[in-house]
Amino acid sequence: MNVCKGAIAPRDAGDAGDAGDARDAKGARWLVAVAAILNLFLCQCHIEQPSVREERFVTVKLDDSLSRYDSVRILILADGDTDAVVGTAWAGPLASPWNIPAFRLDDTESRPLSVRVQGFDSFGRLSLDMLITKVDGKQVVTSTIIPKPSPNLVSLGVSPGTLVPPFNPATKEYSVSLATNQTWLQITMTPAYPAATMWAGLTRVDSGIPAEPIDMAVGENRVVLSITAADTSTQYVINATRGTKAPVDSVPPPDTAHTGPFAAWKHQALISPDFRQVGIGEDFAVTDFPLLLRLDKVKLNLSEAAADGRDLRFATAAGKILPYQLMNWDQGTEATIWIKVDTLRGRSDTSPILMYWGNPAAESESDPAAVFSAALGWTGVYHLEETGKGEAGEYKDATGRFPGIAVGKTMPSRNGDFIGYGQDFNSTGTQAVIRLPDAFDPGPDSWTLQLWVMQQGVDRGVIFKKGEGPSPRLQRFQLLSQEKDGRLILERHGDELATGTYLPKDQWRLIGVAYDGSKVHIYVNGEERQTASWTQGVNASAKTLLGAADENGTSGFHGAMDEFWVSHVARSPDFLRLMYESQKPGSAFVTILPLK
Secondary structure: OOOOOOOOOOOOOOOOHHHHHHOOOOOOOOOOHHHHHHHHHHHHOOOOOOOOEEEEEOOEOOHHOOOOOOEEEEEEOOOOOOOOEEEEEEEEEOEEEOOOOOEEHHHHHHEEEEEEEEEEOOEEEEEEEEEEEOOEEEEEEEEOOOOOOOOOOOEEEEOOOOOOOOOOOOOEEEEEEEEOOEEEEEEEEEEEOOOOOEEEEEEEEEEOOOOOOOOOOEEEEEEEEEEOOOOOOEEEEEEEEEEOOOOOOOOOOOOOOOOOOOOOOOOOEEEOOOOOHHHOOOEEEEEEEEEEEEEEOOOOOOHHHHOOOOOOEEEEEEHHHHHHHHHHHHEEOEEEEEEEEEEOOOOOOOEEEEEEEEEOOOOOOOHHHHOOOOOOEEEEEEOOOOOOOOOOOOOOOOOOOOOEEEEEOOOOEEEEEEEEEEEEEEOOOOOEEEOOOOOOOOOOOEEEEEEEEEEOOOEEEEEEEEEEEEEHHHHHHHHHEOOOOEEEEEEEEEEEEEEEEEEEEOOOEEEEEEEEEOEEEEEEEEEEEEEOOOOOOOOOOOOEOOOOOOOOOEOOOEEEEEEEEEEEOOOOHHHHHHHHHHHOOOOOOOEEOOOO
């Protein structure tokens, strides 16, 4: 195994630095050495060959070097199978970014096991797997990364007809001939990865079970089979030819397979959410959800669309047109789009989303207010894409009601580090502030505030404020970061909640605060961290500011923000969880696969 610069050497379980572990070491067995975890996890060394060593005691020690991780999970897996979790040694948030505990695992199993250490931060999930076996009663620790699952099929069949050539997992395209009076084709697939998600055209397919029949038009029919296995995917194609000469005693039915409102669009793609990839169960469901779609030239040939993306359309498989907001479009490079999805379910009956493009005559139907309407619970939605100049209404509200303006001695500086652009509020030593209209108010009874935030300083700073003056009567609430340690504070005068959530420096976090009228629920990266009793103030017409306590920049927040959204309803834990899973950089929640 290669050794990275700065690698950390192994430490014995009885080392004085692990005094708490040493006191309990008698009779215990330890799994996974410090050096292997930190060298692989942090340095991501390339492994030429698995390193094997025999030890009776191995220590799991999560060093302070892992302080950038928001929480840690250690799972025990059977036979190196990522789906066979036989025990959880630890799962949960860390007490603070500077308090990383040590963990002890007892090896009581005789079967082959592996240990997975997962670190969660704002950029997703990083995993290290180590295989544990026993030889002559001793542990044999093999450092290895479990390979990604294969997205290929192990079997493929059609009815009626015969595939040409015969099925081979490495062969991606086949043909089948059908009689003229054969109006449908049924497909059966079995994936190499049992948990894979499979589609035959727009039809969801379960492993080894014939899918619903697919309509066949007279002539050529192209059926795309899409398989997603964890964060990998592939496609197979079946070209089905339905004969053009009808038998004397029959008349072919009318061809309705290729008609509809998007017949003039040349290209089509399947957008498939994969709940299993992000660890979401079957009982998960959210409604009226703004799904983030990131496009780039790797996923699709964006040059096939109109130069400004005006011909983009989204619909369900049943043909219902879905509202969307085209936030930015750089043809041939990348695009960011929000789609309002009626329902997203963890179950397999979730309808796929179809994307259409390639119609130069089409006009844009991008409509932010249809995606983020007040009727759906939204008070204000700010993508923070703009360059502030101090001009009225310059910071757009996607609901169309409460545009903001940059105020103070300096303007926020636009950055391009996250979802499109965001805003830096104190990157030059002077404080910038964004003021929203006084009429902006999330309501007296329930609301949800959510935003991506990155703290860059250690001084006390106000992130959001709806209030003025010291009296509780004059305030709604404010959210700020505490001086020195970055602890989040939710307060109004005389009613302060010092949360157990911290903002580490230079790391993006999705913060959510949901208020139900008597309690607040604090979320970090989609995970609920804390619930506490709390009461907000009553002044619905108080000033509303982003980035400081007043327009002069007092108690200014030293950092960056993006996607500041406020609802006048208390969003569910499922909603907050999916917000993170769909928006985090590198998210594997949505798979985009072209169909034509």
